[in-house]
Amino acid sequence: MIRVLIADDEDMIRTALAALLRLEPDIDVIAECRDGAEAVEVATxxxxxxxxxxxxxxxxxxxxxxxxxxxxxATRIVAVTRHARPGVLRRALAAGVHGFMPKSRRAQDVAEVIRQVAGGRRYIDPEVAADALADERSPLTDRELDVLRAGAGGETIAQIASTLHLSPGTVRNHVSSILGKLHLRTRQQAAIEARERGWI
Incomplete structure (x- = not known):
């Protein structure tokens, strides 16, 4: 039996998927979690x-x-997402996932990916992989990405400056450069764009 832990904050999706996977003769869903912190504690x-x-x-x-x-x-991890953007794939692979697929796939497909990953193989959805190969790299410098990371929670310019040991004026210059490169109007939009593309 392949012992599986499922973590998803949407109760209906999590419980439905768990119920469907429990119908598979070789899969045992041993735990269901609502967030990453709970999943880490239970998986440990x-x-x-x-x-x-x-x-x-x-x-x-x-x-x-x-x-x-x-x-x-020593567990293997399959990531599922509603937003299968190339940057999210790159971020997931950097974190060490063994499988990556969109939530739009059927439960039978999920079961098959679980089997592949449990057997020591990797799985990446072919369409997502093709998009990732064609996706452009970040036009932002490392320091500009640091500024976006430090402000991703809505921190003020002064808070970002303090975190990065920069002057507020330098942070404003970086923000201006970021917005110009990404053709956006606000820091929040830039942070969302960078997160979705897997840059931060």
């Missing part, structure tokens, strides 16, 4: 063969949870 205790993580969860998301577990638990 139960050591499932495969963790199936939704990428978009409140607090610690699926990618961050994967990165933590990669260092602490």
């Amino acid at each position: 205790r139960l050591t499932p063969d495969v963790c199936l993580f939704d990428v978009e969860m409140p607090g610690m998301d699926g990618v961050d949870a994967a990165a933590v577990l990669r260092r602490t638990v």
Whole structure:
């Protein structure tokens, strides 16, 4: 039996998927979690063969949870997402996931990916992989990406400056450069764009 932990903050999706996977003769869903932090705690205790993580969860998301577990638990991780953008794939692979697929796939497909990953193979949805190969790299400098990361939670210019040990004027210059390069109007839009593309 392949012991599986599922983490998804949408109760209906999580419970429905768990019920469908429990119909498979070789899959045992041993735990259901609502967020990444709970998933890390439960996976550390139960050591499932495969963790199936939704990428978009409140607090610690699926990618961050994967990165933590990669260092602490011998489990394999499949990331599922409603927004299968190339940058999200790159971020997930950097965190050490073994499988990546959109949520639009059928439960039978999910079961087959779980089997592949449990068997030591990797799986990346072919359409997402093709898009990732064609996607452009970040036009932002490392320091500009640092500014976006430091302000991703809505921090003020002064707070970003303090975090990065820069002057507020330097931070404003970086923000202006970021907005110009991305053709956007606000820092919040830039942070969303960078997160969706997997730059931060």
